[in-house]
Amino acid sequence: MADLSNYRFTASHEWVRIEGSTATVGISDHAQAQLGDVIFLELPAVGTALKAGAKFGAIESVKAASDLYAPVTGTVAEVNAALTERPELVNSDPYGEGWMLRLDSANADGADLLDDAGYTKLVGA
Amino acid sequence: MALRTPLYDRHVAAGARIVEFGGFDMPLQYSTIREEHIAVRTRCGLFDLSHMGEVRFTGDHALEVVQRLVTNDVARLEVGGALYGVMCNEAGGIVDDVVVYREAGGYMVVINAACRPKDVAWMGDHSGDCTFEDVGDAVALLAVQGPRAVGLVNGLCADEVAELRPFHCIDSMVAGIRASVSRTGYTGEDGFELYVDAADASALWDSLLEAGAGDGLIPCGLGARDTLRLEAGLRLYGQDMDDDTDPYSCALGWTVKLQKGNFIGSAALARLDPKHPPRRFVGIELQGRSIARHGQPVIAGGEPAGEVTSGTYSFTLDHSIATASLDGGVPADAELSVDIRGTVAAAAVVPLPFYRRPKGA
Numbered sequence: 001m002a003d004l005s006n007y008r009f010t011a012s013h014e015w016v017r018i019e020g021s022t023a024t025v026g027i028s029d030h031a032q033a034q035l036g037d038v039i040f041l042e043l044p045a046v047g048t049a050l051k052a053g054a055k056f057g058a059i060e061s062v063k064a065a066s067d068l069y070a071p072v073t074g075t076v077a078e079v080n081a082a083l084t085e086r087p088e089l090v091n092s093d094p095y096g097e098g099w100m101l102r103l104d105s106a107n108a109d110g111a112d113l114l115d116d117a118g119y120t121k122l123v124g125a
Numbered sequence: 126m127a128l129r130t131p132l133y134d135r136h137v138a139a140g141a142r143i144v145e146f147g148g149f150d151m152p153l154q155y156s157t158i159r160e161e162h163i164a165v166r167t168r169c170g171l172f173d174l175s176h177m178g179e180v181r182f183t184g185d186h187a188l189e190v191v192q193r194l195v196t197n198d199v200a201r202l203e204v205g206g207a208l209y210g211v212m213c214n215e216a217g218g219i220v221d222d223v224v225v226y227r228e229a230g231g232y233m234v235v236i237n238a239a240c241r242p243k244d245v246a247w248m249g250d251h252s253g254d255c256t257f258e259d260v261g262d263a264v265a266l267l268a269v270q271g272p273r274a275v276g277l278v279n280g281l282c283a284d285e286v287a288e289l290r291p292f293h294c295i296d297s298m299v300a301g302i303r304a305s306v307s308r309t310g311y312t313g314e315d316g317f318e319l320y321v322d323a324a325d326a327s328a329l330w331d332s333l334l335e336a337g338a339g340d341g342l343i344p345c346g347l348g349a350r351d352t353l354r355l356e357a358g359l360r361l362y363g364q365d366m367d368d369d370t371d372p373y374s375c376a377l378g379w380t381v382k383l384q385k386g387n388f389i390g391s392a393a394l395a396r397l398d399p400k401h402p403p404r405r406f407v408g409i410e411l412q413g414r415s416i417a418r419h420g421q422p423v424i425a426g427g428e429p430a431g432e433v434t435s436g437t438y439s440f441t442l443d444h445s446i447a448t449a450s451l452d453g454g455v456p457a458d459a460e461l462s463v464d465i466r467g468t469v470a471a472a473a474v475v476p477l478p479f480y481r482r483p484k485g486a
Contacts, residue, residue, distance in 0.1 A: 033142075036142075036153070036154065036157070036158060036348065037157050037158045037348075037438075039438040040413070040414035040415050040416070042415075058466075060414070060415060060416055062348060062416070065415075065416070065418070087414075088159065091157065
């Protein structure tokens with residue numbers, strides 16, 4: 001079980017890990033399990049400015065397609081290139097190798113975030 | 126509450142994700158759809174298909190009745206033979222797609238779980254003097270599919286079934302359990318479907334998994350079943366066809382035998398031009414990995430041209446595939462695209478099936 005004490009979650013199932021002004025973004029283990037086999041991610045270009053709560057991309061599994069929402073405000077500094085060839089990393093390691101974005105100038109102002117316990121309660125796991 | 130197959134407890138114990146399908150709580154996947162899909166393409170997979178319905182027709186008029194119910198020519202079947210066909214309504218629309226087995230005492234018709242109440246009512250209305258019985262609850266169905274499936278089942282079977290021809294079935298014993306062993310499937314791979322008493326299903330399931338471990342046999346859910354059948358170009362009732370779809374319009378004209386004489390829907394089907402049906406069923410490949418899904422619009426030259434009936438990501442071919450139902454007037458060489466949630470993806474028409482198993486495999 002991953003140590004999720006530094007992770008914060010949205011009600012739309014993204015996670016964010018904030019370190020200083022940098023934030024890393026992905027989706028929760030619960031979300032990947034619900035989606036099943038991920039086969040495609042539509043992610044923003046480096047330099048895109050994201051606002052907390054705004055749509056930043058989409059994820060598709062064999063079962064369903066779903067929009068992705070920015071947990072915090074920031075500017076896209078890096079997109080996980082490994083996901084282009086291996087989108088299944090979102091399934092196998094959602095909190096590690098399955099990360100999606102790194103944001104610069106990240107701030108959580110106006111963001112509605114839950115800690116692990118709050119999120120776990122939300123999804124009824 | 127949804128129904129359960131006799132193997133439900135096995136699925137839960139194996140950690141399957143359970144979803145409702147056709148009124149049954151069924152395993153969607155045990156591991157991942159990709160892993161199960163690849164197991165069937167390269168080794169072998171075990172499926173619980175006990176949700177499928179079985180109806181038996183017996184008595185002097187069984188042939189007459191089944192012949193009127195289905196489009197294909199049942200009269201040509203000898204005992205142990207099977208065929209695929211559809212049941213049509215009077216307007217020529219498809220009530221269900223079925224497999225018909227010729228048994229010593231009559232016929233067994235295998236129907237889709239979701240269609241069972243409708244089919245049984247329909248069959249009852251058209252069963253005439255023939256005795257017909259819905260035996261779906263008493264019969265369990267397991268499928269072993271993949272390049273190693275034949276060797277595995279043959280090794281457990283009291284009879285030599287490796288040479289059993291496609292769409293043929295024999296009554297035998299598998300792992301000491303009485304079973305009808307049928308050389309049929311819904312995956313595009315070689316293999317068998319095993320019809321057994323519901324009470325024997327768990328014992329056979331366990332024996333197959335134990336005996337198949339060395340061949341890499343794993344349990345597979347409905348998720349992989351869907352990706353496998355779509356690669357193999359096989360239709361799914363409710364998605365690719367329904368009560369308003371005639372067999373020609375979903376490329377199942379080969380199951381329609383008008384020359385056999387009158388059957389339900391034959392008059393309506395005789396009025397259609399098999400070469401130019403109301404709708405045209407095509408396979409399409411999409412650029413990129415985004416999946417086209419049931420009901421999404423197909424566009425030709427900026428105009429609506431039809432809709433996607435089934436779509437998935439092909440793990441074998443590594444790209445997105447779909448089937449579509451096009452308006453009959455769309456030219457064969459039209460450039461198509463699919464509106465996937467507002468993003469337009471170019472689509473190339475390709476022959477079905479998308480995947481054909483290697484010869485001799």
